[in-house]
Amino acid sequence: MFCTPTGAQHQPALPSGALSLSLILRKLYPEQGFILIFIALLYFARPDKPMLDMESARHVMRHTGGNSRGDGKALPYPVAIALVHYASSNITPQQTREEMMVTANILSRRGPCNFLIYGLGFDSPLWQALNHGGRTVFLEEDPSWIAQMLKAHPSLETYAVNYTTTLTDADDLLAYVQRHQDICFPSERNLRQSKCKLVLKSLPEHLYGVKWDVIMIDAPRGYSPEFPGRMTAIYTSALMARAASHDQSTDILVHDVDRPVESKFSMEFFCAKNRMGEIGKLWHFQIFGEGAIHSSDFCTSSYKKRA
Numbered sequence: 001m002f003c004t005p006t007g008a009q010h011q012p013a014l015p016s017g018a019l020s021l022s023l024i025l026r027k028l029y030p031e032q033g034f035i036l037i038f039i040a041l042l043y044f045a046r047p048d049k050p051m052l053d054m055e056s057a058r059h060v061m062r063h064t065g066g067n068s069r070g071d072g073k074a075l076p077y078p079v080a081i082a083l084v085h086y087a088s089s090n091i092t093p094q095q096t097r098e099e100m101m102v103t104a105n106i107l108s109r110r111g112p113c114n115f116l117i118y119g120l121g122f123d124s125p126l127w128q129a130l131n132h133g134g135r136t137v138f139l140e141e142d143p144s145w146i147a148q149m150l151k152a153h154p155s156l157e158t159y160a161v162n163y164t165t166t167l168t169d170a171d172d173l174l175a176y177v178q179r180h181q182d183i184c185f186p187s188e189r190n191l192r193q194s195k196c197k198l199v200l201k202s203l204p205e206h207l208y209g210v211k212w213d214v215i216m217i218d219a220p221r222g223y224s225p226e227f228p229g230r231m232t233a234i235y236t237s238a239l240m241a242r243a244a245s246h247d248q249s250t251d252i253l254v255h256d257v258d259r260p261v262e263s264k265f266s267m268e269f270f271c272a273k274n275r276m277g278e279i280g281k282l283w284h285f286q287i288f289g290e291g292a293i294h295s296s297d298f299c300t301s302s303y304k305k306r307a
Contacts (some may be wrong), residue, residue, distance in 0.1 A: 024167040078155060082129035093123035094218070095255060100126070104250045106214055106284075107131050116212045118233045119219030120149055120158055127216070128156060137207065141220040141228060162202040163220050163228035170261045173198055173231050176266065185213040186242050186298045187290060198235040211244055222262065228253075229261050238269035238298065244289025251276075254283040271299035 009153050093100070100123070107115070107127075112134030117127060120140035128136045138158040146158050165173065177184040177198055183195035191199050191208050215237045221227035234254065241250035252270060257263045258281050270285040277284045 001294055003266070009018065020083075021085055022263075043247065053077045076129075078125070078132055079129045081153065081155065081170050082125040088124070089122070091122045093280070094121065094128070095123065096280050099255070101281045102279055102282055102284055103214075103216065103253055104130055106253075110162060110213050110251065113213035114210055115214045115216070116210075116237075117216045117218065118161075118230070118237075119216070120146060120156070121218070124156055125153055135210075139203070139219070139233075145246060158284070159204050159207070160222070161200070163200070164202075165228050165231055166225065167222055167227055167229035168225045170229055170265075174264070177235075181297070186239065188239050189243050191236065191239060195222075196235075198232055199239065200232040200236040207239075211248060212240055214251045214253070215240070216253045216255070217262075222256065222259060230256075231261060231265055234265040235269055236264075238287070241287040242290045242292075246291045249288045251284050253289060254285070255283050257283045269298050273299070 012221055045282055092127055107113070107130045109127065111131050113126065113131065115131045115134060115136045116139070117124070117137065117140050120138040124138055136157065138156055139161045140149075143160050146160055150156060150158060177196070180196065183194070184198060188194050188196065188199070192201055192205065194201070217230055217233050217237060220233065222229040237250075237252055241252060244250060253271070254262055256267045257266060257278070263283075266283055266285070270283075270287065274285045274287050275283060276286050
C-alpha cells in the first residue's frame, strides 16, 4: 500500500515530470492525491515492472534518470484525461484506497486485459487508465447518469442494463435456484437462451462472447428495497467465469460485502474456496474455467481452486 512519508528526508527523488505532478498532489485531498499517484506511476513505470507498493514506486522513480519524457511517446490519452479529472475534482470515489489497491494490483499483474465493471461512477476514469491498452467496459442501470458521465468522459465504453429484480426478491431467488438446478446450473453456456431467472439477459449480445479477465461488481444499487440488488450481476459473473477453459482464470471483485445480498450470493456462487482475500468491504475471488465439464453445483463439484 502507498504511504505518505512523514519527514522530508525520506522523500524519493522524482523526475521532473513527477515533480510537477507532486505540486498538484500537495493541493489535493488525500484520496485524490492517491489516485493521481496511481496514474502517474502507470506512465512512469516500465511495462514489465509492477507498481504495487511504495518501495516499488521509489525504485521506478530512481531509475527514470530524471527524463520526464520517458521514451518520447505522448502521455496516453486515457491517462491524461484521468489526471486532469482527479486534479480538478474534490469528489472522493466510493472505494477506499486500500480497496482500490486490490484492483490496482490485479490490473498490474493481468493488464492490459478485458475488464468488466458493473457500475459507472467517479472512479471510472481511474479504472480505464489503470487498464490502459486493454478493454474496460462499464454497465450502468441509469441512462441519464450514462449521458452525464459520457458528456464529461466520452471515451468510456458504457452500456445501459435493464434489471428486472428488486432487492426484496433476493431470498426467493436464492431458493428458486436451489429448487431449479435443472435450469440454473454452473455449466450454462448460452446465457441469452437460459431459462434461469437469475441470468442477466439484457447485456449487448457481443459482451457475452468476451473472455473477461477481471470483473468488478459495484452495482447496481442495493441499499434500499426498491433497488435491483446485485443478485443477477453475481450469478451471471459466476457463469461467465466458469465458461472459460481450464487454464483461464477470472478475478472477481465484489464491493459492499457488508450487506447481506452481496455476501450471501458471493458465497453461494463464487464459493469460499475461491476467495483469495478481503479488505474493507471488498472480496476478491479467483475462479478457473471448467471447459467442457458440466458441473451440477457451484461449490461442491469436483472443481478445486488452482494453486
